[in-house]
Amino acid sequence: MADAGEFTIENRPPANATHEAAAIARPKVAVDTVLFAVGGRGLECYLLQLASGPNAGKWAFAGGLVRVGETLDGAARRALRDASALTDAYLEQLFSFGDPSRDPTSHVVSVAYMALIDNPKRVGAASAKYSGGRWFAAGDLPELAYDHSLMAGYAVARLRAKLEYTNIACALLPPSFTFAELEEVYAAVLERPLDRRNFRRRIMAMDLLRRTPEQRRGAHRPAALYAFKHRSVRAIQML
């Protein structure tokens, strides 16, 4: 029930139950954000190198402590902005990790988020907390700080699952795109090739897309451009 004003026998404040500052030590709350985009190497994941602390030099996801008065989504958005200058990523809460030993410094409960953007090139400079950042193939991440490898696993699993029953792909694509580009996103995330005809039929049956009047002209036959009918992520009604 999450009420700071009530205490069980085993969970009693020092003496003065009404004085907040007198509270006993509590775990802190942080957020960590697993950022994905589809790039040249398929599904890619953005990592930052920690500049200081006991994990200095190790790779990690964008994260930070949650402040009083801040929502979790807000904290995740701020952590992502500080680490990559992104302000408009799709964000979705994944899972909370609370093992007391996950951070050797102190007990920090971390709420993991997944973030999606349509183009890996859109990431910008990181704050001084990080000494650098770069994209890695999602299937081939280096050793990560804290329990961030665990988080990465959760994130990939969630993304894969939601691709099948939501329009989440819209967060990995620009406003308009060709069918081939859409298929590329699915193939990258699912890590398997898809049959072009069956894929087109399946997507069309979901009634997610709107054909735009424009075409993409390139070296060969022009491709029709499509856009998602709804840019907000929602479950697909399967009859």
Next chain:
Amino acid sequence: MADAGEFTIENRPPANATHEAAAIARPKVAVDTVLFAVGGRGLECYLLQLASGPNAGKWAFAGGLVRVGETLDGAARRALRDASALTDAYLEQLFSFGDPSRDPTSHVVSVAYMALIDNPKRVGAASAKYSGGRWFAAGDLPELAYDHSLMAGYAVARLRAKLEYTNIACALLPPSFTFAELEEVYAAVLERPLDRRNFRRRIMAMDLLRRTPEQRRGAHRPAALYAFKHRSVRAIQML
């Protein structure tokens, strides 16, 4: 990255970064546990009446603050034990709720859990934090404290979804049971009747059950008793 030893410009400790106790105010972490069982009225949900605090008299789920050194699962288990004397429920983390206004007393981030037991009669006495507890039909809950109505919605949705692709029903059933009882659990959670023949075929195809040598004898034809091959919850491989 959840590192208490690192700070951005906007997130700096007062003066002495190495001294933990000097840290600025942070949100607290709690857990709340949505307990389900299948009973006479279908899917039922256990609520506790808060004994004190600003929400005294309101119904809520079992919950409490997480302690330093405690895992989230451990805290959920403790909250459930304090509220209902249950020690062996199936527990699964659902989602974290962090809106600063969800608890008017202070900023508390709550990690919601779902708990399942095989029989509503197994709940025991609650700690002094609660003035009482009882089961409600899951589809007809009273007004709840905090954001617990939201949590209830998440919990029911998760349970319904997992019934379809995991063996989670094993947590809602005793070690052995008849096919009719299994069907009853599914019908109660999904809130729709199932065709007995199709249901049996589907379950059998999943290869989850083991037929026990015993029979249940009652007023009529005896029923074969089944048990789950695996009592731990796992996803079902759908070919």
Next chain:
DNA sequence: CCAAAAGTGTTGAGTATACACCCATGA
């Protein structure tokens, strides 16, 4: 006219659904 990517249908297998009667037992 050639290279390269875009676009399009059909068939067969397997899966899901609808549906009704006999069986075994205790009272």
Next chain:
DNA sequence: TCATGGGTGTATACTCAACACTTTTGG
């Protein structure tokens, strides 16, 4: 013997996967 819940099979509709050729353009 009857009332009650336990247990079983089939026919049909639908969904999903496999599969190859034609079209359009730029160079």
